Amino acid sequence: MRVFVTGASGWIGSAVVPDLLAHGHEVTGLARSDAAAGQLAAAGARVLRGNLDTLDVLSQGAKESDAVIHLAFVHDFGNFAESLRKDRAAIDTIGAALDGTGRPFAIASGTLGLLPGRVATERDLPDPATAHPRTQSAAAALALEDRGVRPLVVRLAPTVHGEGDKGFVPTLIDLARERKTAGYIGLGSNRWTAVHRDDAATVFRLAVEKAPAGSVLHAVAEEGVTGREIAEAIGRGLGVPVAPATPDELGWIGPLFALDSPASHALTSELLGWEPTGPGLLDDLADGHYFK
Numbered sequence: 001m002r003v004f005v006t007g008a009s010g011w012i013g014s015a016v017v018p019d020l021l022a023h024g025h026e027v028t029g030l031a032r033s034d035a036a037a038g039q040l041a042a043a044g045a046r047v048l049r050g051n052l053d054t055l056d057v058l059s060q061g062a063k064e065s066d067a068v069i070h071l072a073f074v075h076d077f078g079n080f081a082e083s084l085r086k087d088r089a090a091i092d093t094i095g096a097a098l099d100g101t102g103r104p105f106a107i108a109s110g111t112l113g114l115l116p117g118r119v120a121t122e123r124d125l126p127d128p129a130t131a132h133p134r135t136q137s138a139a140a141a142l143a144l145e146d147r148g149v150r151p152l153v154v155r156l157a158p159t160v161h162g163e164g165d166k167g168f169v170p171t172l173i174d175l176a177r178e179r180k181t182a183g184y185i186g187l188g189s190n191r192w193t194a195v196h197r198d199d200a201a202t203v204f205r206l207a208v209e210k211a212p213a214g215s216v217l218h219a220v221a222e223e224g225v226t227g228r229e230i231a232e233a234i235g236r237g238l239g240v241p242v243a244p245a246t247p248d249e250l251g252w253i254g255p256l257f258a259l260d261s262p263a264s265h266a267l268t269s270e271l272l273g274w275e276p277t278g279p280g281l282l283d284d285l286a287d288g289h290y291f292k
Contacts, residue, residue, distance in 0.1 A: 002026045003208060004061040006052070006090065007071030008045065009036035011167065012108070012160060015201035016069060017045050023205060028061055030072060052086045055093045062097035067104040067208040070094060070141075073134070080133070087137050095141070100148035104208040107151075109138040111193050111220060111263040112158040112256065119223060120263040122155070122216045130259065142214055150213040155263070157193035157220045158256070160200050161281050163289045169281075171253050173234055173290060182235035183245030188228025190260035195221040196278025206272040217268045221276035224262035233285040 003020050007013040008029025020027050021044050031037040032051040040047050050057030052072055062068050070090065074083040091107065098105055113130035114120040126135040138153045145151050159169055176182040203219040211217060228242075235242040247254030268274055279287070 001066040001208065002028065002064065003067045003069060004028045004030070004048070004065035005069045005071065006030045006058070006061075007073065009039045010071060011165065012156070012197060012200055012204075013071045014039070015197045016071065016204050017043050019198070019201045019205050021045065025205075028065060030057070030061060052090050055089060058090055058093045059097040062094045065103075068094055068098065068106070069204050069208060070105070070107040073108070084133055084136065087134065088140055091137055091141050095144040095147065095149055095151075098144070098149045102148055102150055104150040104152055104211070105141065105144065106154055106204055106207045107138065107141045109134055109153050109155045110158060111155045111218060112261050113259050114155070114261060114263060117260050118262075120261070122218050122267040138216075142216075145213045152207045152211050152213075153216045154203055154207055155216065155218050155220075156200060157195040157222075157263070158261070159192055159194040159225075159281055160197050160219075161194060161284045162197035162278070165197070165290070168253060168256070169230070169285070169290065172230065172250075172257065173238070175250055175253070176231075176234050176238055176240055179249075180240050181245075182231040182238065182240055182242045183250055184227040184231035184242070185245060185247060185250070185254065185258040188226055188231060188244070190227045190258060191224025191262040192227065192230065192257075192259075193220045193222060193261065193263045194225050194281035195219050195276060196284070199276040199278045203268065203272070203274055206274055211271060215271065217272070218263055218265040219268075220263050220265040221278065222280055223264055225281050227257060229282060230285075233282050237285055237288065237291040
């Protein structure tokens with residue numbers, strides 16, 4: 001297949017692109033900078049210059065491809081409403097380009113806050129009180145099935161880990177360095193899902209290859225790693241003590257780190273034949289690369 005990937009040079013996209021290429025697909029990656037374009041070309045992908053604001057480019061990329069994987073997102077927490085607007089505009093534009101084609105269109109969503117306190121499955125609808133606002137984008141994408149598109153939603157674990165990670169776990173590590181203590185919330189029994197980046201990439205590839213229209217998939221390798229386990233691994237890596245903290249003491253990430261948000265991948269494995277093979281989060285932390 002010819003696959004158009006937005007966010008192709010990002011943390012997950014830079015694993016999705018080589019996985020697609022290794023399995024015989026042709027890839028066109030959206031690149032908003034010279035550095036991103038060079039990275040994609042070096043990987044063996046075709047480059048399409050643009051960003052989420054260049055809607056005509058998004059439309060072109062979708063029309064010229066047999067499948068689309070949408071990973072790009074503007075992480076501007078100072079104006080998150082605008083980030084959501086751009087995401088929705090991109091989904092609407094790509095959807096219009098694929099209208100009536102039956103082609104697969106996979107987008108990224110998340111499991112964090114999906115159904116607090118319960119192990120969420122792929123069939124569960126998000127709790128609007130706690131789920132990430134990007135679930136609205138997922139709903140918009142799934143509605144494209146009525147227009148003859150094969151929409152797919154991949155819910156990612158909040159911790160997509162691996163060497164080079166710049167997400168939630170590095171933020172917790174930086175906080176522990178500053179505070180000289182690795183903190184967990186309450187008793188530390190709340191659970192976060194986790195998945196290695198390479199395993200997450202495989203879910204996106206398998207999704208466009210064979211998942212039926214309207215599928216919701218979980219790129220989740222570990223159903224729930226506790227907050228205390230994560231803090232203890234960080235404490236060992238930095239050589240600092242581990243202690244309870246309030247959400248406020250951990251800044252903006254505190255309320256997120258306090259969520260008890262386990263999720264399973266049983267239905268995804270059954271549908272796609274996917275089984276994660278990468279290291280678990282605690283093993284990845286023990287490897288040491290997060291602390292260099």
